[in-house]
Amino acid sequence: MTQWKQIQQLEMRLLEHVDYLYDDNFPMDIRQSLAGWIESQDWDSAVNDESMASVLFTNLLSQLENVRMQEQNFLQRHNMKIIHQQLQRKYTSNTTAMARVISTCLREERRILSSVSTQEQGALEQSLQN
Amino acid sequence: MTQWKQIQQLEMRLLEHVDYLYDDNFPMDIRQSLAGWIESQDWDSAVNDESMASVLFTNLLSQLENVRMQEQNFLQRHNMKIIHQQLQRKYTSNTTAMARVISTCLREERRILSSVSTQEQGALEQSLQN
Numbered sequence: 001m002t003q004w005k006q007i008q009q010l011e012m013r014l015l016e017h018v019d020y021l022y023d024d025n026f027p028m029d030i031r032q033s034l035a036g037w038i039e040s041q042d043w044d045s046a047v048n049d050e051s052m053a054s055v056l057f058t059n060l061l062s063q064l065e066n067v068r069m070q071e072q073n074f075l076q077r078h079n080m081k082i083i084h085q086q087l088q089r090k091y092t093s094n095t096t097a098m099a100r101v102i103s104t105c106l107r108e109e110r111r112i113l114s115s116v117s118t119q120e121q122g123a124l125e126q127s128l129q130n
Numbered sequence: 131m132t133q134w135k136q137i138q139q140l141e142m143r144l145l146e147h148v149d150y151l152y153d154d155n156f157p158m159d160i161r162q163s164l165a166g167w168i169e170s171q172d173w174d175s176a177v178n179d180e181s182m183a184s185v186l187f188t189n190l191l192s193q194l195e196n197v198r199m200q201e202q203n204f205l206q207r208h209n210m211k212i213i214h215q216q217l218q219r220k221y222t223s224n225t226t227a228m229a230r231v232i233s234t235c236l237r238e239e240r241r242i243l244s245s246v247s248t249q250e251q252g253a254l255e256q257s258l259q260n
Contacts, residue, residue, distance in 0.1 A: 008204055019208050024216075028208050074138055078149050078158050086154075 004035035007109055014112055021108050025090070026101045027083050033067045034060070043106065046099035053095035060098075061087065134165035137239055144242055151238050155220070156231045157213050163197045164190070173236065176229035183225040190228075191217065 007018055022028040031038065038060075046053040061084060068080035091098040137148055152158040161168065168190075176183040191214060198210035221228040 015204055019204075019211070022208060023212060027212075028205055032205050074145060074149075075158055075162050078152060081149070082153060082157075 002035045003039050003106070003109055003113065004031060006113055010112070010116065014116065017112055018109065021105050024086060026098075026105055027086070029079060029083055030060075030064065030087075031105070033080075034063050037063055038102065039106065043099045043103035047096055047103055050096055053099040057087075057091055057095040057098055132165045133169050133236070133239055133243065134161060136243055140242070140246065144246065147242055148239065151235050154216060156228075156235055157216070159209060159213055160190075160194065160217075161235070163210075164193050167193055168232065169236065173229045173233035177226055177233055180226055183229040187217075187221055187225040187228055 007015075010018070022031065041056055041059075042052075043056070046056050064080060064084050064087075068077055068084070071077040071080060087098070137145075140148070152161065171186055171189075172182075173186070176186050194210060194214055194217075198207055198214070201207040201210060217228070
């Protein structure tokens with residue numbers, strides 16, 4: 001299961017934290033459409049490696065274009081085009097900034113997920129002690 | 131049938147013209163979510179009437195908030211929040227600009243739809259003459 005799928009199963013209180021992670025800098029539509037691909041790339045290293053960040057940026061736009069081409073829904077296809085243009089405007093000359101944004105979002109998601117595991121483990125241990 | 135529903139039934143070549151009408155100034159998500167409400171407001175008059183534009187702006191944000199509250203899907207709810215914030219940033223101090231954008235989009239849609247009717251009528255007349 002992708003990290004993103006796990007995130008979507010969180011209770012509302014925690015989903016609100018995730019909600020605040022995403023804005024125009026990293027639209028949630030991309031996070032959802034390319035969940036598996038995004039999670040399999042090394043954004044942490046790309047933050048300090050311009051050529052790697054540049055390759056990841058090109059690949060992300062290409063992945064996005066593939067999704068857009070396959071999308072049947074007019075509105076969704078339009079939204080993919082708008083996001084593609086936004087990302088080009090924002091990151092073409094600063095691809096490490098994009099790597100930093102994505103790296104931070106993924107790390108924060110992991111932190112939220114691990115806080116749930118810790119809480120669940122704590123509750124289990126407490127119920128075993130009582 | 132709303133104008134927006136008619137638009138969505140156009141062939142791809144014409145849909146591409148519609149695609150170019152929409153961007154961050156008037157996100158297509160709003161056009162779709164509030165299709166009927168948007169089409170029933172007098173945006174043309176609001177372009178030259180600040181107090182009317184201001185009321186329409188407030189009502190649009192309120193309609194959008196209603197849609198967001200009822201939305202069950204996490205991604206869609208998030209997108210509605212982002213759009214709400216974008217519109218507030220962009221138009222709070224210039225509501226007639228929003229009226230102008232919406233008025234223009236609706237007029238262009240009508241122009242596209244009427245060009246189809248004219249073509250269809252022309253083709254029908256030609257087939258009757260032959």
